[in-house]
Amino acid sequence: MTALTGTRPLVPETARHKLSGFYDEWVPETLPPVVDLFDVERLQLTEAEEPRLSSSDEVARDRVWEEAVHANPGLFDGPVVACAELQRTGSRVLSLSWVRVTYRHYALRRVPGATALPSLFVNVVQPTDAGRVLVARMSSSTAAPGRWQLPGGSVEPPQKGERLEESALAGQAARELAEELGLEVGAEALRLWAVTRGENGSVGLTYLAPTCPEPTLRGAFAAAAAAERAQGREPELDEIAMVSSPQELACLSGPHADYLEPIVRRFAHSR
Numbered sequence: 001m002t003a004l005t006g007t008r009p010l011v012p013e014t015a016r017h018k019l020s021g022f023y024d025e026w027v028p029e030t031l032p033p034v035v036d037l038f039d040v041e042r043l044q045l046t047e048a049e050e051p052r053l054s055s056s057d058e059v060a061r062d063r064v065w066e067e068a069v070h071a072n073p074g075l076f077d078g079p080v081v082a083c084a085e086l087q088r089t090g091s092r093v094l095s096l097s098w099v100r101v102t103y104r105h106y107a108l109r110r111v112p113g114a115t116a117l118p119s120l121f122v123n124v125v126q127p128t129d130a131g132r133v134l135v136a137r138m139s140s141s142t143a144a145p146g147r148w149q150l151p152g153g154s155v156e157p158p159q160k161g162e163r164l165e166e167s168a169l170a171g172q173a174a175r176e177l178a179e180e181l182g183l184e185v186g187a188e189a190l191r192l193w194a195v196t197r198g199e200n201g202s203v204g205l206t207y208l209a210p211t212c213p214e215p216t217l218r219g220a221f222a223a224a225a226a227a228e229r230a231q232g233r234e235p236e237l238d239e240i241a242m243v244s245s246p247q248e249l250a251c252l253s254g255p256h257a258d259y260l261e262p263i264v265r266r267f268a269h270s271r
Contacts (some may be wrong), residue, residue: 018048035198035264043192043205044095044157045164048084050105050117057114064107074141077104081155081164082100082117083203086195094195096120096203098164100157109200118201122173123152123259125193125206125267126183128214132242133267135260136180139238149257151180151237166192173207180237181217185209194266196259204259209247214242244268 053061069075082105085097099117108116125133126134138147153176158164170187177183218240225235243249246265249256 002215005216023172028066035196035258035262037039037259038094038195039092039199040094040195041074041092041192042094043166043169044089044093045166046097048081048097048099048165050099050101051115052080053114057108057111060111060114061104061107064110065104069105072143075103077102080105081120081157082116083120083201086152086197086203095117098155098157103154116200118203120155120203120205121152122155122169122176122207123150123207124173124177124190124209125150125263126181127211127267128242128245129211130214130242131271132214132244133264134181134217135241135243135252135264136237137239137241137252137254139234142236143232144255144257146254147257148241148252148254149260150263152176152204153180155205169205170207173205177209180219180224180242181210182227183209183217185233190220194263196262198258200240206259206263252270 060179065077079100079102082099082101083096083097085095087095089095098120101117106116106119108114128134134151135148136151138144138149140146152173155164155169155172167187170190170192173190174185174187177185189210190207192205194206196204196206198204219238221237225237228235239254243252245265245268246261249264250259
């Protein structure tokens with residue numbers, strides 16, 4: 001699990017809901033996961049080697065993965081970035097050590113005695129000009145059906161031998177906005193706004209986008225979803241909502257990503 005050393009979490013929060021999915025271990029509703037939220041402006045990124053597995057853990061990982069794919073053929077073993085370590089190195093500066101893995105790696109979460117590295121993902125706070133935040137619900141075809149979260153996704157690694165740059169992370173966040181919401185926002189317009197550490201130690205890099213009128217957001221989302229369906233594909237998101245407080249967020253039925261309530265709370269307090 002990642003460790004943040006040298007300081008205590010700035011704003012520890014708890015999330016209310018969590019959905020079982022292949023990439024996320026289930027946590028009972030009676031024991032909500034604790035989510036740490038860190039104020040940060042800059043990341044220092046360093047590549048590390050994937051820890052070596054014992055032969056028994058490797059076999060067990062592959063067996064669990066194949067069982068998961070059999071149950072959900074939509075799963076794919078694509079390349080992703082995991083987090084090896086998270087440390088503070090200065091005021092509002094975090095050092096993040098990252099590792100190249102594939103989605104198969106996270107099957108280790110279901111192998112007794114084995115340890116999987118925490119996942120790394122980007123997401124975006126998209127405000128409206130009325131001071132609300134866009135949240136989105138995952139469609140039934142995804143690994144987390146019905147879960148409310150921010151637009152975003154897992155971090156993809158650079159080409160072999162290349163470094164992972166902070167600008168590339170912002171670019172991936174901008175791409176998620178384009179693919180999921182139909183919003184074309186340049187990476188340079190996104191600002192690293194917070195880092196969260198939640199269930200399984202998973203680390204989220206949250207970017208703040210420029211404000212946008214709500215009708216524009218709804219129109220772009222509807223057009224993007226229609227374009228996906230016209231290609232015979234199910235959109236990754238099936239609904240969006242605008243919220244201005246944790247209380248409004250709690251009114252959305254269904255599971256919520258563990259980081260969502262702390263992020264919405266921080267945005268409401270920052271207004």
